[in-house]
Amino acid sequence: MAGASIRPTRADEGEVLREIERRAGERFHEVGLHDVADAEPMSVESLAAYASAGRSWVAVDAHDVPMGYIIVDVVDGNAHIEQISVQPNHQGTGLGRALIAHVRDWASERGMSATTLSAFVAIPWNRPLYEHLGFVVIEDHQIGPELRVVRQRETLHGLDPTQRVCMSLDLQG
Numbered sequence: 705m706a707g708a709s710i711r712p713t714r715a716d717e718g719e720v721l722r723e724i725e726r727r728a729g730e731r732f733h734e735v736g737l738h739d740v741a742d743a744e745p746m747s748v749e750s751l752a753a754y755a756s757a758g759r760s761w762v763a764v765d766a767h768d769v770p771m772g773y774i775i776v777d778v779v780d781g782n783a784h785i786e787q788i789s790v791q792p793n794h795q796g797t798g799l800g801r802a803l804i805a806h807v808r809d810w811a812s813e814r815g816m817s818a819t820t821l822s823a824f825v826a827i828p829w830n831r832p833l834y835e836h837l838g839f840v841v842i843e844d845h846q847i848g849p850e851l852r853v854v855r856q857r858e859t860l861h862g863l864d865p866t867q868r869v870c871m872s873l874d875l876q877g
């Protein structure tokens with residue numbers, strides 16, 4: 705992550721974030737998830753709302769050009785990573801790890817006990833990567849009511865729930 709820093713997203717950066725997500729999403733074609741790869745990113749208005757709420761950050765280069773971003777919701781009292789995307793030419797450089805660390809610190813400062821996310825089970829840059837970063841799978845009976853709603857919403861958007869897991873990173877241990 706040499707030469708990069710993390711800062712809050714500006715409300716006017718929505719189109720830039722949408723392009724980052726589109727480019728990062730192309731990788732899902734490699735594993736046959738064409739619907740995921742071709743899915744339309746979150747709207748500019750929704751991304752602006754995350755920025756205005758202080759729940760969106762970008763990793764930028766030395767010229768303040770966004771290379772990746774992360775947005776969070778508060779779900780069951782925890783910081784839930786709603787979306788994280790990194791430009792393909794910057795993947796594997798530590799930007800995603802730095803964005804997650806930033807959210808972990810943000811959540812800890814607010815007294816939250818965990819950071820959560822949902823991930824694809826068998827895709828190398830999903831569950832295995834998050835496990836490497838310290839996330840653990842949340843067993844179905846341990847999923848809180850708001851996180852259960854997130855899972856239902858994903859299913860309604862066409863994601864196969866048998867191919868997804870909820871994961872948690874403990875912030876108190």
